[in-house]
Amino acid sequence: MAERSFAKEVQKLRMGAGETFHGEGILAITKALLENGVGYVGGYQGAPISHLMDVLADAQDILGELGVHYEASASEATAAAMLAASVHYPIRGAVTFKSTVGTNVASDALANLASGGVTGGALVIVGEDYGEGSSIMQERSHAFAMKSQIWLLDPRPNLPSIVETVRHGFELSEASNTPVMMQVRIRGCHVHGRFTASDNKRPGMSVRDALENPRRDTNRIVLPPASFLHEQEKINKRLPQAMDYIRRHNVNEFFGPDEAKVGIVLQGGMYNAVLRALQRIGLADIYGETKVPLYVLNCVYPLLNDEFLDFCAGKDAVLVVEEGQPDYIEQAFGSMLYKAGGTTKLIGKGPFPMAGEYTGQVMLDGIRTFLDEHGGGILPSKGRAPNTPLPSDSIQQLQTKVPMRPPGFCTGCPERPIFAATKLVEQELGKHHIASDIGCHLFSINAPFELGATTMGYGLGPASASAFNDRQAERRSISFVGDGGFWHNGLTSSIGNAVFNRNDGVIVIVDNYYSAATGGQDVLSSRADNRSKSTKHPIAKAVKGMGVEWVRQIDRTYDVGKLQATLKEALTTPETGPKVIIASSECMLNRQRREKPLKQAALKAGERVVRPRFGVDEDVCTGDHACMRLSGCPSLSVKQLDDPLRDDPVASIDQSCVGCGNCGEVADAAVLCPSFYRADLIQNPTSVDRFADRLRRRVIGWLKNRRERSRLIFAEN
Numbered sequence: 034m035a036e037r038s039f040a041k042e043v044q045k046l047r048m049g050a051g052e053t054f055h056g057e058g059i060l061a062i063t064k065a066l067l068e069n070g071v072g073y074v075g076g077y078q079g080a081p082i083s084h085l086m087d088v089l090a091d092a093q094d095i096l097g098e099l100g101v102h103y104e105a106s107a108s109e110a111t112a113a114a115m116l117a118a119s120v121h122y123p124i125r126g127a128v129t130f131k132s133t134v135g136t137n138v139a140s141d142a143l144a145n146l147a148s149g150g151v152t153g154g155a156l157v158i159v160g161e162d163y164g165e166g167s168s169i170m171q172e173r174s175h176a177f178a179m180k181s182q183i184w185l186l187d188p189r190p191n192l193p194s195i196v197e198t199v200r201h202g203f204e205l206s207e208a209s210n211t212p213v214m215m216q217v218r219i220r221g222c223h224v225h226g227r228f229t230a231s232d233n234k235r236p237g238m239s240v241r242d243a244l245e246n247p248r249r250d251t252n253r254i255v256l257p258p259a260s261f262l263h264e265q266e267k268i269n270k271r272l273p274q275a276m277d278y279i280r281r282h283n284v285n286e287f288f289g290p291d292e293a294k295v296g297i298v299l300q301g302g303m304y305n306a307v308l309r310a311l312q313r314i315g316l317a318d319i320y321g322e323t324k325v326p327l328y329v330l331n332c333v334y335p336l337l338n339d340e341f342l343d344f345c346a347g348k349d350a351v352l353v354v355e356e357g358q359p360d361y362i363e364q365a366f367g368s369m370l371y372k373a374g375g376t377t378k379l380i381g382k383g384p385f386p387m388a389g390e391y392t393g394q395v396m397l398d399g400i401r402t403f404l405d406e407h408g409g410g411i412l413p414s415k416g417r418a419p420n421t422p423l424p425s426d427s428i429q430q431l432q433t434k435v436p437m438r439p440p441g442f443c444t445g446c447p448e449r450p451i452f453a454a455t456k457l458v459e460q461e462l463g464k465h466h467i468a469s470d471i472g473c474h475l476f477s478i479n480a481p482f483e484l485g486a487t488t489m490g491y492g493l494g495p496a497s498a499s500a501f502n503d504r505q506a507e508r509r510s511i512s513f514v515g516d517g518g519f520w521h522n523g524l525t526s527s528i529g530n531a532v533f534n535r536n537d538g539v540i541v542i543v544d545n546y547y548s549a550a551t552g553g554q555d556v557l558s559s560r561a562d563n564r565s566k567s568t569k570h571p572i573a574k575a576v577k578g579m580g581v582e583w584v585r586q587i588d589r590t591y592d593v594g595k596l597q598a599t600l601k602e603a604l605t606t607p608e609t610g611p612k613v614i615i616a617s618s619e620c621m622l623n624r625q626r627r628e629k630p631l632k633q634a635a636l637k638a639g640e641r642v643v644r645p646r647f648g649v650d651e652d653v654c655t656g657d658h659a660c661m662r663l664s665g666c667p668s669l670s671v672k673q674l675d676d677p678l679r680d681d682p683v684a685s686i687d688q689s690c691v692g693c694g695n696c697g698e699v700a701d702a703a704v705l706c707p708s709f710y711r712a713d714l715i716q717n718p719t720s721v722d723r724f725a726d727r728l729r730r731r732v733i734g735w736l737k738n739r740r741e742r743s744r745l746i747f748a749e750n
Contacts, residue, residue, distance in 0.1 A: 036552045036622070037084060043092040048230040054192070055227045058217065059085040061192045062158065063092060064230065065199035072124035072153070072236035073102040075115040077521075078551040079131030080168055081219035082160035086129065087552065093565060100239045105554065105566065108521045113139035116146050116212060119153035120253050122243040124236060125203050129158035132216065133172040134471075134491065138522070140177065146212050147181040148263045149253040150271065153238075154203030155212040157183070161302070163357055164390030166219060171388070173357045174216050178334050182267040184275050185334040186215040189286075189304040192226035198301075198331060201284050205332075209275040211267075218302050272335060279332050285340060289326040292347060294409045296326040297400070298366065299354035303391065304329055307354055310397040314404070315413040324411065325404070333362060338369050345370065345377040350407035352400070353381040356391045380407065439479050444668045445693035447590045447618030448474050448543055452482040453663045453695075454596035455511070462604060465511050466501055470494030470523075472515035473550045473620075474543045481665040485513070492522030495531055495540045495611075502536045509604055509612075510538040516572060517548035520556050524575055531611040532580040539603040542572055544617040553623045560619070576613050583612045590618040591695050621691060636716060644714045645692030649684045653708035656681035660709075664696050684708065 039060070046064050048054055054064060062085060066074060074096070078086040089096070089103055096103045106112035112128040119126045130139060136159060146155065159174050178185035184205055188198035198215055206213045252259050279285065289296075299307050307327065311317035316324045328344045330336070345351055353363045363381035370379055384402035386395065404412050442449045451474070459465060469475050469485030470493065478485040489497040495512040502510075514523045519542055531540065546561070548554045555561055559568040573586050583606070585599050596616065603612040635642050651674060661669055661684065672685035686696070696709055715722050 036626070037087060039084070039088045039091040043088060043095060046092055046095050046233070050230065050232045052230045053227050054230045056192075056225065057084075058190070058192065058195055058222045058224045058226075059088050061195050061226075061228065062199060062217070063088050065196040066127055067095070067099060067101070067233040068196075068231045069154075069200050069203050070125055070234035070236045071101055071127050071203075072238065073104075073115065073118060073126045073240055074128070075104040075106045075112040075126075076129035076158075077106050077109045077112050077131075077135060078548060078554050079135055080160065080162055080551070081222045082129050082131060082158065082217070083552040083554075084222065085158070085160075086554065090554075099233055099235050100241075101236065102240050109135040109139040110142050113142035113146065113157070116142070116151070116155045116157070118240060118243065119151045119155040119212075120146070120149060121248045121250055122153055122238055123207075124153040124238050124240065124243060125156075126153065127156040127158060130160070131169075132159045132161055132174045133177075134169050135159070136174055136177050138491070143177075143183065143212070144181050145255045147183050147267075148255045148260060150210040150263070150266070151206060151212055152210065152253075154206040156199070156202040156206060157212060157214045159214050159216045160222065161216040161218045163218070165392075171357070174214060175334065175357075175361050176359075178214055179361065182211065182271070184209070184211055184213045184332065186213060186284075186331060187301040187333045188215065188217070188221070188331050189301045189329060190218065190221040190224050191305075192224070193228040194301070194331070195221060196228050201282065201331075204282075205275060205278050205284075208278040209271045211271045211275060216302070220305070221302060276335055276337055279335070280337060280340070284332045285337070286329040286331060287327065287344070288321065288329065289323040291326070293324075293326050293411075294349045295351065295404065295407050295411065296328060296344060296348050297352045297354060298328045298341070298344065298362075299330065300333055300356065300362070301329050301331040303354050303356060303396075306391060306393065306396045307400065309393065310400045313397055314401060316404075316411065330362070336362065336365050336369075338373075341366055341369055342373055342375065345375055348377050349409065350378040350380055350403070352384070352403045352407075353379065354385070354391070354396075354399075355381060358382075358388045360387070378407065441476050441479055441665065441667070442473065443622055444666060444689050445621035445691035445695070446473070447545055447621060447693070448477075449664060449666065450590050450593045450695050451541065451543060451596060451616050452477040452484055454593050454600055455484055456482060456663060457593070457597050458600045458604065462601065463508070465508055465604070466498065468494045468498040468510065468512035470512070470514045470518050471550075472518055472543070473545070474513050474515055477513070481662050490522070492518035492520075492524075493526055494518070495523065495527035495536075495538070498538050499530060499534060499536055502534060502538065504537055504609070511541065511600075511604075512538060513541045513543060515550070516542065516544040516546070516558050517550065517556055519544075519572060519575075520558070524579065528576055528579050528581065528611070528613070535609065536611050537609055539600070539612045539614065541600075542576070542613060542615045544572055544615055545620040545623075546617070547620050547623055549620040549623065553620065553626070572615050572617075576615070581611050581613050583608050583610060584615070585613070586615045586617070588617050590616045591693055593695075621693060625691065639717055641719055641722070642716045644716070645694075646712050646714055647686050647690055647692060647694065647696060648710055648712060649686055650708045650710055651683050654683040655708075656683045658684060660684055660696055666696055669696055 076086050109130040116126050118124055162169055186198050186202055188194045202213045202215050308317050311323055355362045360382050367379050380403055384399040467485050469488045471491040487497050494514040498510040498512040546559050548556050555563050555568055557570045558572045573584055576584055599614055632642050668687050668690040670685050671682035673682045
């Protein structure tokens with residue numbers, strides 16, 4: 034169950050020529066694929082393009098009507114390998130995944146694809162995940178495109194430009210027999226706007242047609258001697274063809290006056306931010322009219338010498354707006370200017386930071402600094418005075434008053450008790466080397482658990498612990514991998530590797546029924562029914578099939594005591610070889626998405642609905658807060674009592690509690706205190722419920738009165 038459904042929005046994909054399409058960037062990309070006769074689509078979810086995969090999944094009926102084959106791929110490598118269908122056949126294909134990690138996983142397939150080249154248009158839609166909102170290491174796709182000679186498009190973040198770039202991507206790929214990347218940043222994925230739609234097109238050749246009419250061209254297979262010739266073909270044939278297409282079809286755009294002393298060259302994805310900065314300075318308006326010439330690179334690789342040199346003609350200085358490092362574009366343009374004997378001064382990372390996201394303030398400061406130094410009076414008087422920044426003391430006050438918000442587990446997350454059990458085992462057996470993995474479980478590195486030493490890639494947690502396979506050591510390593518990572522890469526690279534090398538470590542597979550961290554998409558082991566995918570394949574069977582003999586399945590991770598005992602057994606058993614614990618419970622977010630509509634429907638129908646809630650008995654709680662140190666649940670906080678004899682605040686559970694019971698289970702496993710209690714909130718109670726409630730109240734009232742009488746007797750004596 035994905036975190037968001039696009040079932041209603043995808044109906045817009047049926048729009049025909051002349052109709053106005055309103056929507057989000059990811060919907061526009063899907064519509065553009067259909068308008069340009071795509072024959073097959075695949076991909077792997079990951080920010081910022083997870084919702085693009087969700088749109089495609091919800092649009093399967095529409096894709097099927099047009100004869101478009103769609104797959105949710107097992108990994109980015111699987112997705113990229115799909116583009117092999119465009120090598121020998123004139124079929125347009127598109128795949129999508131997250132960069133940079135997704136591109137890394139897909140690199141082998143992409144390199145082979147780029148070497149042999151393609152016949153049909155092959156488009157790789159990459160979610161460029163760079164900046165402070167990113168969840169991965171900070172790298173760019175640019176270097177990979179240059180390395181493999183894959184043309185890289187970077188459209189302006191508005192719907193008409195994105196749609197036009199999809200068309201250019203397919204046509205450029207076919208014109209140069211080369212795969213094309215189109216990078217879209219998070220703002221491009223989620224920008225809202227409109228464009229004039231065109232009719233959807235059935236693919237000229239479908240995958241079914243290709244199956245029935247097989248073709249092959251030995252020259253496109255990456256095998257010597259053809260592979261030696263591919264490099265020459267890239268440079269002598271494909272590159273000139275690509276540059277000719279970019280030039281003839283005006284893929285790059287020019288805005289502003291024809292003549293000026295300065296100009297700005299920018300990546301297409303930076304256009305909105307640049308224009309906004311110029312508007313704030315007073316050199317542009319909200320409609321895109323600018324007094325500073327702009328050379329917008331909707332194609333950032335390859336770059337055109339003549340276009341750039343013509344733009345520089347008559348200008349004293351040109352600013353290159355290139356987010357991230359290294360400064361590939363600036364270096365390339367600098368080389369062009371030097372070889373041409375140009376006198377225009379090229380400015381890039383001087384007024385801008387070498388690394389880091391170009392936020393609104395960074396963009397404003399950088400462009401203002403450039404224009405102030407090289408603009409020759411183009412700045413209006415009000416533009417010379419910088420915007421009033423927040424005083425340093427105000428920033429410091431914000432830092433002290435607004436607490437940090439590190440990433441952490443959701444309320445009721447079934448992974449939280451796994452790490453509580455791990456902490457309890459470490460308290461008994463001592464510290465262990467713990468290898469983490471990509472996924473929600475990686476939040477265990479933060480407080481209150483502070484577990485995990487490394488994370489080396491999706492599904493590679495156990496593989497990263499393989500160097501610690503020392504059978505003479507007194508302690509075993511512990512490694513974690515999620516169900517998404519397990520099916521993505523972990524089954525062979527981690528589990529198979531551990532079996533083959535007789536690794537003696539402990540592997541915990543965190544199974545929450547979905548690829549939860551990327552938005553709740555189904556995986557092979559998901560318990561849900563999926564109309565187009567095969568699910569309900571147990572992880573335990575796959576693990577045993579790889580040769581693991583010591584396997585333990587735990588179907589309720591909230592049982593902290595059982596988890597603790599199982600983990601201790603794995604760390605102390607005399608059996609050798611990998612020890613695998615599969616800890617399974619449904620992701621609480623997906624469970625709430627699934628159950629809330631059912632409960633609301635039941636309430637409307639007048640049916641009985643029970644909602645469990647947990648609380649803390651203030652009279653019993655001692656205020657040592659150990660429960661929080663072993664839980665960390667956001668719904669568990671502290672409360673100051675009015676009792677003057679008790680200075681320490683007690684534990685308190687707020688209304689965000691989802692009734693998972695983890696706090697009470699942790700308290701019981703850690704032998705902390707009996708202060709936790711469960712209360713069931715009953716809506717639409719039956720007559721039996723009402724009778725039981727009256728009986729409880731009478732018994733409780735009688736016990737209260739008895740206690741008061743005892744107190745009075747004690748006071749009199």
